[in-house]
Amino acid sequence: MRKKKSKQQLKSVICITTLIVVFLSLGYYFYKKNSIANTFDKNTKYSVRGIDISHHNPILNWIEVKNEGVSFAYIKATEGITHDDRNYPYNYKLAKENGVRIGSYHFYNFGVSGREQAKHFIKVATCEPGDLLPAIDVEHSPANPYSKDTLFVRSVIKELKILENELYEYYGHHPIIYTNLDCYKLYINKQFPDNPIWISSLNKEPGDDIENWVIWQFSHKGELTSLDGDVDLNYFRYTIDRISEICLP
Missing domain, CATH: 1.20.5 (Single alpha-helices involved in coiled-coils or other helix-helix interfaces)
Structure with a gap:
């Protein structure tokens, strides 16, 4: 036993x-x-590195950011029809002074007039020749509920098209649309064939099913030695000599 x-x-x-x-x-x-x-892999086939930031990040030391090989950055300017990002003017100015290619983005609020949101962005954002195309951020959040209700989805798309068209009419170029895989399927796919797509696909390279993608956001918890805290990391799909294709003339 x-x-x-x-x-x-x-x-x-x-x-x-x-x-x-x-x-x-x-x-x-x-x-x-x-x-x-969560870091820029030097062995990747993508060589053009970028970040995107908002007031959730501090005002960056852009000299150090540039020295870490960051070539471009999108900075949040506005949200909805009333919110201005408090760090936007400072980060925009400093990034520009230190040679980082800059773009400005608007966080789209569901259920709010697309025309009024466009007016808000145009009033606040600085979009100069040579800057990256303005971008519209389309994603679910506490302010943007998730629903597969047909009428709701149609209303989101309708106002988004109005917002997109207002920016197109003002800047003369279709804005980039930022979104993730779920929102792409719900609101973007087949609806915005002329817009470059900035796709969030964490840890997974975008496939050919994402039409017109030009920027890949691959991490929400990126690490830069020049920055305390997390930052979103991105790659431009092509080589640096083609980045002018997504810039204002």
């Missing part, structure tokens, strides 16, 4: 030890995967 009990205890110990090793190995694997995804 004692021998039988000892064998059972040994089997239990081996089983538990094996499980611990497996869990530790899996944990290390996902840690390494995420840590690589």
